[in-house]
Amino acid sequence: MNNGTQLTMLDPKRLRSELDTIASQLARRGYTLDCARLSELEEQRKRLQVATQELQNERNSRSKAIGKAKASGADIQPLLAQVADLGERLKAAQEQLTALQTELEEIALGIPNLPHPSLPDGSSEAENREELRWGEPPHFAFPPLDHVDLGVRCGLLDLEAAAKLTGARFTTLHGPLARLHRALIQFMLDLHTSEHGYTELYVPYLVNAESLRGTGQLPKFAADLFKLQGEMEYYLIPTAEVPVTNMVRGEIIDDARLPLRWVAHTPCFRSEAGSHGKDTRGLIRQHQFEKVELVQIVRPEESYAALEALTGHAEAVLQRLALPYRKITLCTGDLGFSAAKTYDLEVWLPAQNSYREISSCSNFEDFQARRLQARRRDPVSRTPELVHTLNGSGLAVGRTLVAILENYQQADGAIHIPEALHPYMGGLTQIPARVTG
RNA sequence: GGAAGGGUGGCAGAGUGGUUGAAUGCACCGGUCUUGAAAACCGGCGAUGGGUGACCAUCCGUGGGUUCAAAUCCCACCCCUUCCGCCA
Structure with missing residues (x-):
């Protein structure tokens, strides 16, 4: 048989x-x-x-x-x-x-991954464990606006236009705001490739069902995906994790090549089924958003060290942008289906007076690798062995833009641009309160 | 879109119905030789699943079919390469 x-x-x-x-x-x-x-x-x-x-x-x-x-x-x-x-x-x-x-x-x-012993027990996000806080939430001498008001006031954010073009949960950005968005992508890619040892990858934004099965989106989470009409059974990627991690599907990787560290910028498409009424305002939850994704393929014994490192790489982006954030360990009940351990990074959003998820960094151990049949050849035993896979956002670009707007807003509605982005903004150091054009 | 060729072990590449899970080469591992290394020579070397075990089963792009027996024959599909056409 x-x-x-x-x-x-x-x-x-x-x-x-x-x-x-x-x-x-x-x-x-x-x-x-x-x-x-x-x-x-x-x-x-x-x-x-x-x-x-x-x-x-x-x-x-x-x-x-x-x-x-x-x-x-x-x-x-x-x-x-x-x-x-x-x-x-x-x-x-x-x-x-x-x-x-x-x-x-x-x-x-239908059986999810086993939680790592270090996770706190819990049934909801209330039991997640805060590991650290970095930076000071800014104090404003005025009531801070949220990113929608700020963007609209600058005349650079037009959600109504996107609603006309497509529908709800899409956006259009103008001029310096569109450029800031692009600058963030360039900045993140440069940081990860030049300082964190990642290789940049360009990948398809449409994938087949087999790839989605490999990383675990199918068959359980089909409702979250956009599927193309027609005889091609293709899906829009919900995250770069899918094409990037599937790079090693069915491969027996030469041990000397490990660990693999890949970074890719892609748009991400999510149907957000079941989140009606949640985060309906602004850019927080969109059907289309950009993300810079970090993926590592590592030897099993190295995966937890790699998780710490990868999370640190995502944190570095927030630190360079001087955005206050906290790091939490997801409790057992809040853990994603495929993950064994996940750190969430949450950025401070003044208008919401709270921290909101901007990155999620997970070790899947051999859970994805088993479905992917992604293996390495052990140099001693010479036999194939499943690798461990990890990924994390480094970072979600749309939400980073939101965080910059809200944290760097001035009394007059102008937005200061974090210093790390200046080289990417052609000398522009702030987005003025009123832009014409 | 038209035409042709091809998908076999980590890689390359034989094999067209029956002791072929698969020749050969490379790579890799062990040994001989050598002060050491290289070369040469000898031996070993696929994966997955089941069984305490001797062993057994399955796998030659994928899925069906024919047969006592299929890598090998038939059907459908997928992918790759080359040439022509078209095109960002």
Whole structure:
């Protein structure tokens, strides 16, 4: 029987041999594993698989015997009669086994990753653990405006135009604001490539379903995606994570190439189904936004050090822009489906008087790598071994723009431009309160 | 869009119905030789799944089909290369 397609996301061996341990780890994140059903199906699977393989073995050896007999000129007819019903029995057994394996696979696909022991327990974002705060929220001698009011007042942000062109949750930017947006992208890419050791990648913005399965967006989260009409089954990427991480899909990577550090700027497209009424104002939650994404493919033993480093690289962007932020560790209940551990970076937004997510940095351990069949060849044992994958926003560009508008606003409505961006703004040091044109 | 060729192990590349999971070369690992290295020579070397284990099963782009038996024959699809046309 063919066991080639392995869509399991947790290690199937551990799922069998350490079922109770895994169940209790999953319980930490509020996921109930039906152990009784799983072990019952597993027992059936084992029985059926052994039976099927025995039949296959019989067919193979008998076919070989027929081949030999024919070669030696003996009469084959009696041998053929012996195998008459073998095909039928084998086919029936295979069909049963396939059905059972499909059922087991569907269950396995719905099981999220195991949370890392260092995570705080919790059922919602309220239990997330704050690790640090950086920078001082600015004090204003006037009531600070939010980014929409600021942008509109400058005459550089036109959400109504975007609504006319497309619909809700899109935007148009003008003149220096559009340039500031572009400057942020250039600045981030330059920082990560020249100082943090990442290689810049340009990738497709449309991907196939297989890539989305590889990183875990499909089959569970199809509703969050934009799918193209037509005979091409393509999707708009919800994040650069999808094309970039899928670079190593099906590869056995030479160990000397590791760790791989890639940075890519792409637009991201999200349907935001199920978030009606949430963040409806402004640029916080859009169907289309830009992001600079950091991706690392690393040796398993290095992945937690890599998570710290990668998070630091994202933090560096905020620090260079002098934007106050805090770093939190997601609790077990707030953790994404594929992640084992996630740090969120939240930037200070004066108008909301709170910190808002601007980056999410995760270690997926071998969860994505297993679906991707992304492996390295161990230099000692010479055998292939799953790599670990990580990614993080470095940063979400739209939200960074929001943060700059709000944190750098002046009493007259002008926006100072952070020093780190000056080289990218052609000498412009502030966006004036009123721009004509 | 038209025409032709091709997808086989980490890579290159044989193989067109039967002890072929797959020749050969490269790479890689172990050994001999050498002061050491290189070269040469000898040996080893695919992946996935099942079984405590001897072993067994599956995999030659993907999915179907024919057959006692398929990398090899048939059908559909995907991808790549080259040439022509068109085009940002």
